[in-house]
Amino acid sequence: MSRIGQAPETTTHKVVKSLWIAIWLFYLSAPVTDLVSGGHSTGARVLGGLGLVAFTSWYLVLVFRTVRQMAVPKVLVSVAVLAAQATVLSLTLGREWLVLFVYVSISSGAALPGEYSRWTVPGATALMMVVAPALPGWDAYLAGLVVPALMGGFAMVGIRAMIRTTIELREARATVAQLAANEERLRMARDLHDLLGHSLSLITLKSELAGRMLPERPEAAAQQVADIERVSRQALVDVREAVSGYRRATLPGELAGARTALTAAGVAADLPAEPEDDLPEEAEAALAWSLREAVTNVVRHSGAKRCTVTLETRQTLAGRLVELTVSDDGGGGSAAHGNGLTGLTERLEAVGGTLSAGPTGKTGFRLVARVPLGSGS
Structure with a gap:
């Protein structure tokens, strides 16, 4: 009553x-x-x-x-x-x-x-x-x-x-305040996962390389150690910026990082040049995070020999959009989304974009991220 x-x-x-x-x-x-x-x-x-x-x-x-x-x-x-x-x-x-x-x-x-x-x-x-x-x-x-x-x-x-x-x-x-706090925690979780997952994977690879080089090639091992120090320092800077809420991922920076990570893992990298069009900040950040997560998965899980990245602007019935495709010739993986892909889906949906990812056959895996462009872009 x-x-x-x-x-x-x-x-x-x-x-x-x-x-x-x-x-x-x-x-x-x-x-x-x-x-x-x-x-x-x-x-x-x-x-x-x-x-x-x-x-x-x-x-x-x-x-x-x-x-x-x-x-x-x-x-x-x-x-x-x-x-x-x-x-x-x-x-x-x-x-x-x-x-x-x-x-x-x-x-x-x-x-x-x-x-x-x-x-x-x-x-x-x-x-x-x-x-x-x-x-x-x-x-x-x-x-x-x-x-x-x-x-x-x-x-x-x-x-x-x-x-x-x-x-x-x-x-x-x-x-509303509780929801805002939860959203901020989710943002922090996504940023830290994307930042540390990529950086730690690269540090692990270079540490293994340095260990194999030490007996016969100490100079090359020293170079790998120097790279580890550089990546560690950059990861520390990225984490601080992410915690402060100021960090914005950029495609040129992520393309350079992807090239370094793939080369260190012994994966042949076919990467595009920097995008010619100036993309909106939100769209560029979402695509940059997508590239980072995809390359991290290739390095850590795929066992691939080659990775191809394409970035193009397309005209569709719904308007212009930017499409990022990352494909490899590895083991194919699973179509189930983990924390990384789930976070990417949320990032892309926040800017009106979409994400599709899954095996391309018996071998290979492909990730496609699409972000719409405004009429003024």
């Missing part, structure tokens, strides 16, 4: 809410004055005072919500009890007590969900209008209570809806 809200938890909240409730208690001056100088008997005054205290106490419970959780049926019963008390006190003690129906309306608007209070507020007002004609001098007095009963009740409905909307907006902002 639906539940009403919880009581204020901090001292500030309690003070603010108490002041707000105290404003509405001003209307109780009429019943109090009637008890003191209304000409009632002592017994009527005692019973009327006890009834007023009971009514006010339960009204404060509903509006202030000192109960942690209360089901809607219990709130409806409580509002009905308040309405019954207001009816009995008004019929017994006079027109001044009709003001209690205003409190019935306000408490129902404050304690009940909107789908209930939109009926209970006018219902409490209608009950007051039914009871009033049974009291002497009711007509002029009733006119001043109908508007407060309706406006006060629906004002509480509006405040309740506003508070609920504010809470939902705060939760939505927290969710």
Whole structure:
């Protein structure tokens, strides 16, 4: 069952809410004055005072919500009890007590969900209008209570809806912040995977080469060690830039790195020259990361003897696009996407591109990355 809200938890909240409730208690001056100088008997005054205290106490419970959780049926019963008390006190003690129906309306608007209070507020007002004609001098007095009963009740409905909307907006902002943090973590994971996977593969290859060269060719081994140092330093720079969010991969840089990695692995490299057209930064970065991941996979997993890279601009029915193709004559691999290819797919989709990768037969593997170009490119 639906539940009403919880009581204020901090001292500030309690003070603010108490002041707000105290404003509405001003209307109780009429019943109090009637008890003191209304000409009632002592017994009527005692019973009327006890009834007023009971009514006010339960009204404060509903509006202030000192109960942690209360089901809607219990709130409806409580509002009905308040309405019954207001009816009995008004019929017994006079027109001044009709003001209690205003409190019935306000408490129902404050304690009940909107789908209930939109009926209970006018219902409490209608009950007051039914009871009033049974009291002497009711007509002029009733006119001043109908508007407060309706406006006060629906004002509480509006405040309740506003508070609920504010809470939902705060939760939505927290969710957006969490999603942004998750996206940033995914970006960092993709960058580090692409950066370190390529660099560490190249370092491993050159270390193996240096180890094989050491007995007979110390000078060549020293050159490999120097290359390892250079790659390590560049990897450190790349990681720092990636962590800072400033690094942007470029095709010329990745083509040069691909040539070095393939040569070190003993793979014949057929690479294109630098792209002639100036590509948008986002498109160039996505293609550069695709080239890096593809070459890393060729070096680490394929066992290929030759790797061919093509880069061309094509005109299609959907517009112009740049297509990067990396193919090898290795073992063929698997069509299942690992972390690297999954990250590439996300990068390309972010700029409206696509990725396809898989075996080309019994031997060989091909990766094709396509990125659309803007009309101005």
